[in-house]
Amino acid sequence: MVLKQILKILLVTSSIWFCLTISATAQQVQDKSANAKVLRNSKVIKEIPRLSEIELTNTNAQQLLVQSPAPPNTPTPEVVQVTAVKANPTTKGVEVILQTTKGEQLQVTNRSTGNNFIADIPNAQLRLPNGDGFTFRSEKPLGGITEITVTNFDGNTIRVIVMGEALVPIVELYDSPNEGLIFSVASTAPTQQAQPQTQQPQTQQPENQTQPTQPSASGDEPIELVVTGEQDGYNSSDASTATKTDTPLRDIPQSIQVIPRQVIEDQNAVRLTDIVRNVSGVALSQTAGDRAEIYTIRGFDANVYKNGFLDSGEASRGFRDSANIERVEVLKGPASVLFGRLEPSGIINLVTKKPLAEPYYNLSFTVGSYSFYRPTLDFSSPLTQDGKLGYRLNIAYENSGSFRDFVHKERFFVAPVLSWKIGDKTNLTLEGEYLHTENPYDDGLYLIGGTIIPNIPISRNLNDPRSRFVIDQSKTYLTLNHEFNQNLSLRTAFRVTTASETQNRFSLRGFAASNDGTVDLTSTAYNQYFETYFLQNDLTAKFKTGSINHTLLFGVELGKLYGRFLYNLADAGSSNIFNPVYNFSYGPYRRFVDRAQNSDSFGVYLQDQIGVFDNLKLLVGGRFDTYYQETPNFLNASTTVTDNDAFSPRVGVVYQPTKEISLFANYSRSFVPMSGSSKNGDAFVPERGTGYEVGIKGDFLNGRLSSTLALYTVTKTNVSTEDPSDRNFQIQVGEQRARGIELDIAGEILSGWKVIASYAYTDAEVTQDNTYPVGNALRGIPRHSGSLWTTYTFQKGILEGFGFGGGIFAATEAYGEIDNLYTVPGYVRTDAVIFYKKDRLRASVNFKNLFDVKSFDGSTGGVVDPADPFTVQGTISWEL
Missing domain, CATH: 2.60.40.3500 (Immunoglobulin-like)
Structure with missing residues (x-):
């Protein structure tokens, strides 16, 4: 530990020296x-x-x-x-x-x-x-x-x-x-052409010429259209997740997809699950008893981030609300170079709405099947006459039933934002979130011998009707952006979160049913509490060495996490999937989890985006991380310590033979800390991920339509598996690999005709293990998956403002667990929408799972999570 602290002090000291050096250098090249x-x-x-x-x-x-x-x-x-x-x-x-x-x-x-x-x-x-x-x-x-x-x-x-x-x-x-x-x-x-004017006739002009006219003043009051960050299309031109700088997508040597706000609104996507289904290679792994979303990307578990901060595990509980999401950026492949400890899958980064330059007030109300009600508001306006202080406020309330028996949900979400322009080059943003949600714990459908029983309705719920869990969580962000000059800028961001999750004694958990349909149930009553603190500092410098352009990023991240866990367990008798009973008897409770968790993380990273030529760009970066965790177990008075460090590099190249085409390739690594030790007492080292990717990005139809085609292979090593000499211990000789092809397309084909589509072929398997057979598929990964969503809005005539659209989301079967004892069926789901938008009014009706296809949102422990059947949701919104 002393060595770690000394290393941290040296790295922080060197970072200060580095900042001063870069500042002086950038000042010299300032215009x-x-x-x-x-x-x-x-x-x-x-x-x-x-x-x-x-x-x-x-x-x-x-x-x-x-x-x-x-x-x-x-x-x-x-x-x-x-x-x-x-x-x-x-x-x-x-x-x-x-x-x-x-x-x-x-x-x-x-x-x-x-x-x-x-x-x-x-x-x-x-x-x-x-x-x-x-x-x-x-x-x-x-x-x-x-x-x-x-x-x-x-x-x-x-x-x-x-x-x-x-x-x-x-x-x-x-x-x-x-x-x-x-x-x-x-x-x-034509009406204006017929009027006498001092301009030449309208004829086709030759290349590199335009028709001159004589300007004149107008007596009308001037109007202004200001770009405020809102988009009305499906195609995005840049993203910050891949490089932590605003870089055009075509200049990023890695596969990254962006789902803008317009797609979210057209699909009426309330949950993140509905948003990321538009991206290739992303799958919902499970819902943890209808408590949260757990995703995979390219075969491995994926973390969710929000505004560049970890938003999974201790940092976020429950389903994420889309009310304040401006866009979703999905970065694929190992990403530890900028984000620290991660599986080699990638990340899902949520970018939230920010205050707008002009007043904006939107009220919306959605009503749908199964008593679904959801009013929302989105307000934004400058607070001062000079516009230097502005706010944005998003509020959502949701009350709904479910196709599942005894399930009633209620949630409240509020997200205020204040933005202060301190000076011409300095901005300060304070952002908050609060979420309260109450749901019953819902385990899903139980399997018999790894088989989904076809005559069991998807509505059947074996849980106690009194089941309930409650989540209260808050998040606060403080971000300072400062430009020292046009070549040097600093971003300092701090985030703190708190969350509590409580589940009552009536929440039941079972496992796979016996052959006669009997399920033995246990009651798990628990309390969990979490705190997280993260500080990020990113210094960006732009300079030249000769004719070569550089965008240098130097960053330092500090993180601290705390968790407290209390679990009580009791027998709750049994029920039967064919003939359920709900008169449960609860045995005596016993404490089976009583522990805490304290984690400290430190990361320092350096990245250089190098413009060798206008059409040749390099990306080189590396990050060094330390991670220390103590987990005291109060039941047996023991403490488990995890002390890992790792270096994660990334190298990428983009070559653009034309303005419309970008060829890219990259190599990157990731790490995940591991606790425990082998039989001889050697502490486990981090799991490591290694990814290789090549692909092509294209912009078509004058930039209105973009596409990405990628070929990749990702390998995870140091996976724990049984020690052949003693099955009570483990050794880190396991290996898993995923490889595949992905295609994503998004944009506008013709005026009013928008489309977003994806396809993924994913081959994810065990390549070395002492527990599972080599060749077993990784859990929850369909071999083939894809999506297509398109809308058309009439541009003129009597139908102007009316529109319609639809989509298909499909996946082949996937294994429910890595032992490959059972599968989750594939599906083809069809959605549709009709809408009308005129001036300040927007009305839409969304039809989800139009043909009532039976499908499942992942599985765990011999239980599958049934997805929604056919539902209808109508939304009306009004801008004040």
Whole structure:
């Protein structure tokens, strides 16, 4: 322990030295204009100059267009940050402003095709206060214009698309030193064309040219469309989970999928289980008596994170609520390099909603089958006139019955957020969560000889109708983001959680039924209490070595966990799956668990994202972790100690032969601490995971549709198995392996037609063991699984605003346990939705499991968890 403490002190001391060194280096490479005021979208700017009021530095769009790429030896220019996207009406149409103080550095390449004006702005990136890379979209802003979008096409390019309905749009570009780059879009509606105007006829323009028009002022009050982090599509351009920096997905050498808010709303996904079913390779392993979700990714158990903090085990109890989830990011493969102790599966990271720049008030109410009622509210607004202080509040209440006998559920969830912009370069966010839930303990359906009895209804519940468990938990996050300059930034985040879980004496637990259907039951009454404390510090520095770009991340994480466990056990007689009885007699209780748990973790990591060329990027990183845990057992006055450390590297490469295609490969490792020792007294070492992955990412249809195809193999070693010389002990010679192919697609095929789909082939098996036969499949892993969800919204005419959609979710059978004695059947489930969205009103009806297919949400110990049968849920929401 003394050695560990000395190591921690040395590492913390070296980190301080490293921060000072990087700060000095970054200051040297800081742009000379860093003292210039950079506009930030911290408050709504109501007065924006019209085009006629701006002194134009370029009066012809051709002067801004790039005809050919720069010479090979030209130094890589600075990536200009666009801090806001705004739109104002003019007498002829609308002006779209990409707000930046360095607009004179921007150039534009015309990639127009057909009726679409497409402009790429290299060496530029959207950097917005409420989420980098989120798409600005304005549907039908003008006559003859279907849509205007502005998005990050890749890490160094912004793409502007103006979609013409029948004719090529008329677009003129301007460069304003005060506002940035301005796209003036004129209406091409036939009624407006017929009016006398001082503009040239609308004809198809040649490559790298746009049609000039004469700007004029408008007497209308200006309107503003601000990008606030909300998305209305299925396709996301970037994610922070894989690198802890805002990196475009196409530049990440690892498979990562993002489920945005729009998918969650369209599917009316209340539980995380319904969200992640859209991602390849993710499976629900079990529900722990209908108490929580336990997932697998690529064959191994997966942890859930929230805003980059561990949200599984001691850190979170019960089912997670979707009310405050903005998006879900699923990173696949070993991820210990940034997140510490993990199985080699990956993580599911939940990104929560943050305060918006403009007032937003949404009330929603859902009613459904089995007496399901769920009102929610989502409010956000600046609290001060200058917009520097803002809030967001999400509240959800749920009261429901179930298709299962004697099951009634109630939960209350509230999540307030305060965001304070202390200065131009400093933001402080305080975020809280509180969850109260009351459920009966529900073991599921019992098996006979590893077989699901077909004539037993899925509603049958052998538990005492008085069964109940109660969860109360709170989470508090405090995050400080500070930019020292444009090259150096610091994120410091602290999170504390508390949770209590209590189960009453009427909650019964059994095991597999005997041949005549008898199930012996026990009553388990318990109390559990948890506390966790985590502190993260991430320093990000951007600099160059010659012509090579670097984004260097240096991080330190400290964690402390505490748990207290009291379990009492009593015999509760028996029941029968064919003829259940509910008149239980409880025997005397005996204490069989009385222990505590104290854990301390420390991790330090370094990562470098290297831009060798514009189309060749490297990712190199490593992390060193120490983990120490004491588990005192008060029943026998003993203490178990776990003292592990591990180094976890990651190396990845991305090569982009074209703007639309990214080829990637990576190697990474993970670790999980292990307690105990072998027969000769040697302490167990951590389990280790090793992953290799290659794949291809593609962007199609002008960036509206993205896909990822990945091929991987993951191996876990140091798995504990029986000691052949003495079965009372174990040795760490076991090995398990998973390999497979995954495909994910998401985006918009045509205007109004959105799709998200996945497929996974997973071969997960035991490759070395003394307990289980080599070749046995790992538990709960279907060999084939996939999903397809699509919606269409009518864009015009009498049906404008109406939409419909549907999806198929399927999986083949999976073994219920690693001994492979029984299987959980496969399934094909069909969902559907019809909806209407007009102005502030949105109404929808979701049909889940449309054909009432019998399926199961995992299993454990000879019991399977039946999934919901056919259900209907109707939702109506109103924005105030």
